[in-house]
Amino acid sequence: MTFNPLEQRGIPLDRQLRNWRELNxxxxxxxxxxxxxxCRIITMNGIEVEAILFSHQLARHCPDxxxxxxxxxxxxxxxxxxxxxxWLLPGVSSVLETTIAYEQxxxxxxxxxxxxxxxxxxxxAYQFGVLEDFDHLYRYANLYEMxxxxxxxxxxxxxxxxMPGRPTRYHHRDPxxxxxxxxxxxxxxxxxxxxxxxxxxxxxxxxxxYMNTGPTYMEPIARQLYQEIGLIEEEHVTxxxxxxxxxxxxxxxxxxxxxxxxxxxxxxMEQESDPRVKAIxxxxxxxxxxHLHTACxxxxxxxxxxxxxxxxxxxxxxxxxxPNKQYLRELLDTQMDLTTLGAGYVREAHxxxxxxxxxxxxxxxxxxxxxxxxxxxxxxxxxxxQTEGEHxxxxxxxx
Amino acid sequence: MTTTHTPHAGDDHAEDDDVVALLxxxxxxxxxxxxxVEASTGEERRxxxxxxxxxxxxxxxxxxxxxxxxxxxAFDGGEQVVADRLAEEKAAxxxxxxxxxxxxxxxxxxxxxxxxxxxxxxxxxAEERYEFTHIRRSTDAANLAAMARxxxxxxxxxxxxxxxxxxxxxxxxxxxPVAALMDRTKDAARRAMGKG
Numbered sequence: 001m002t003f004n005p006l007e008q009r010g011i012p013l014d015r016q017l018r019n020w021r022e023l024n025x026x027x028x029x030x031x032x033x034x035x036x037x038x039c040r041i042i043t044m045n046g047i048e049v050e051a052i053l054f055s056h057q058l059a060r061h062c063p064d065x066x067x068x069x070x071x072x073x074x075x076x077x078x079x080x081x082x083x084x085x086x087w088l089l090p091g092v093s094s095v096l097e098t099t100i101a102y103e104q105x106x107x108x109x110x111x112x113x114x115x116x117x118x119x120x121x122x123x124x125a126y127q128f129g130v131l132e133d134f135d136h137l138y139r140y141a142n143l144y145e146m147x148x149x150x151x152x153x154x155x156x157x158x159x160x161x162x163m164p165g166r167p168t169r170y171h172h173r174d175p176x177x178x179x180x181x182x183x184x185x186x187x188x189x190x191x192x193x194x195x196x197x198x199x200x201x202x203x204x205x206x207x208x209x210y211m212n213t214g215p216t217y218m219e220p221i222a223r224q225l226y227q228e229i230g231l232i233e234e235e236h237v238t239x240x241x242x243x244x245x246x247x248x249x250x251x252x253x254x255x256x257x258x259x260x261x262x263x264x265x266x267x268x269m270e271q272e273s274d275p276r277v278k279a280i281x282x283x284x285x286x287x288x289x290x291h292l293h294t295a296c297x298x299x300x301x302x303x304x305x306x307x308x309x310x311x312x313x314x315x316x317x318x319x320x321x322x323p324n325k326q327y328l329r330e331l332l333d334t335q336m337d338l339t340t341l342g343a344g345y346v347r348e349a350h351x352x353x354x355x356x357x358x359x360x361x362x363x364x365x366x367x368x369x370x371x372x373x374x375x376x377x378x379x380x381x382x383x384x385x386q387t388e389g390e391h392x393x394x395x396x397x398x399x
Numbered sequence: 400m401t402t403t404h405t406p407h408a409g410d411d412h413a414e415d416d417d418v419v420a421l422l423x424x425x426x427x428x429x430x431x432x433x434x435x436v437e438a439s440t441g442e443e444r445r446x447x448x449x450x451x452x453x454x455x456x457x458x459x460x461x462x463x464x465x466x467x468x469x470x471x472x473a474f475d476g477g478e479q480v481v482a483d484r485l486a487e488e489k490a491a492x493x494x495x496x497x498x499x500x501x502x503x504x505x506x507x508x509x510x511x512x513x514x515x516x517x518x519x520x521x522x523x524x525a526e527e528r529y530e531f532t533h534i535r536r537s538t539d540a541a542n543l544a545a546m547a548r549x550x551x552x553x554x555x556x557x558x559x560x561x562x563x564x565x566x567x568x569x570x571x572x573x574x575x576p577v578a579a580l581m582d583r584t585k586d587a588a589r590r591a592m593g594k595g
Binding site: 029031092094145146147150151377378379380381 | 403405406407408411412413419420423425426427428430434516517520521524527532535
């Protein structure tokens with residue numbers, strides 16, 4: 001099915017305001033929902049948060065009060081969208097349960113994007129990053145069993161495997177080695193722009209979540225693990241945001257943001273299993289179409305360019321949440337020992353990497369190693385979900 | 400795929416020197432048992448449900464004897480926080496005893512069990528957020544450890560599961576009725592807290 005958001009009209013902006021009753025959505029049942037429904041909720045929350053923060057930054061650089069007012073109108077509706085989407089998450093979930101769901105998003109969203117990304121350099125950036133999210137899921141899953149005596153499979157439901165990825169202690173790189181080269185806005189595939197924006201937004205939301213919820217834990221090992229992985233999220237945001245061409249004008253970026261929201265709401269509407277949530281994706285798509293038109297008008301007026309010249313002629317194939325087990329196993333088999341050097345990837349532990357490692361670990365085991373040790377002391381084993389057999393890397397098999 | 404079993408609180412190798420950590424793990428054990436009841440049928444379900452009833456009864460009784468009285472006097476507003484929790488516990492116990500009289504193969508059983516699961520989970524989170532947080536900041540490590548010991552002593556007197564090797568429904572039933580189990584837990588908790 002072809003869908004060109006530029007040719008569709010949605011709900012007029014002055015009819016998009018929702019009252020308290022409409023904002024008061026019923027949350028999903030965390031124990032009986034489709035795990036990928038929760039993944040779509042977490043993804044769209046990250047997308048809406050980025051839309052809001054981007055619009056604020058734009059407004060702060062905007063001297064024209066009339067444009068500021070226009071941005072404020074759309075942004076208020078986006079803030080309502082964020083409230084509706086994120087309030088689908090239930091209060092009964094613990095922070096750690098939501099964290100495990102965030103990591104499931106990071107694994108299956110990034111793996112899918114890596115599979116579909118047409119540009120080999122960008123593809124490598126996603127392949128590199130996903131093995132780190134994969135390891136975070138494994139560490140948090142072990143912490144979860146220690147604190148709540150529950151297994152992460154009750155959250156990820158065997159759709160995503162839980163086992164070691166690239167060990168978290170090796171994720172701490174010199175910050176300059178986290179900066180990638182950007183795509184070229186004039187020659188890149190329009191799908192690549194959407195991918196970069198999506199993964200950057202998701203990682204940014206994860207960074208925000210950990211930096212704010214980490215200290216709500218009282219258990220020392222939990223507090224420390226959130227600190228460690230929270231710092232890696234800072235690296236990941238640096239990694240992904242640097243893929244975006246900084247030569248895009250503010251108005252072009254605004255159009256890309258709104259277009260991406262249309263793309264994702266459309267994608268999720270197409271695959272949503274929960275009819276109540278599906279109705280929200282559909283409603284929000286109809287709102288976003290008008291936000292996109294407003295953004296396109298701004299770009300035409302201020303850049304003197306046709307937005308169609310920077311966008312895809314129609315929406316790409318829907319972005320899909322589905323298991324990526326075999327793909328991840330291939331990456332585990334071939335890319336575990338990579339690190340970054342400058343904007344590229346190498347296999348040797350180079351000097352700058354070693355210096356960073358020595359500096360941050362201070363000669364001690366990091367929290368991500370200690371959580372495994374403490375888990376082992378408590379249960380005499382680790383926690384894993386290996387539905388497809390042993391770990392592809394013999395060195396990572398459970399002893 | 401290898402399936403790993405999460406042992407009950409007290410059966411793992413945790414130090415159990417903090418009553419809050421111990422009870423939080425037990426909340427997970429209760430959720431695991433709900434899942435086990437839901438996933439099984441026939442004799443297995445009957446057996447899993449007996450274990451759930453017992454664990455819930457013993458856990459709630461131990462909390463009522465050990466942590467609620469402490470919370471009541473330990474912090475401002477504790478009286479009301481505990482009153483709210485007791486109201487939730489009372490409602491859950493009523494649903495539980497209605498379920499207890501039902502055949503686990505009854506077509507209505509699962510629906511009611513799911514309702515109880517939701518109520519129990521909301522109650523457990525409310526305890527963790529509004530009661531346990533205050534307990535931890537109102538006392539010291541020694542008292543947290545003393546309360547953990549009292550909970551364990553109480554629960555040891557009221558076994559919620561047969562000893563290894565005798566995991567049959569009949570042996571489970573031989574542990575006695577739920578009311579007697581709650582009384583035994585209560586007595587043991589009081590002795591452990593030096594009030595017996």
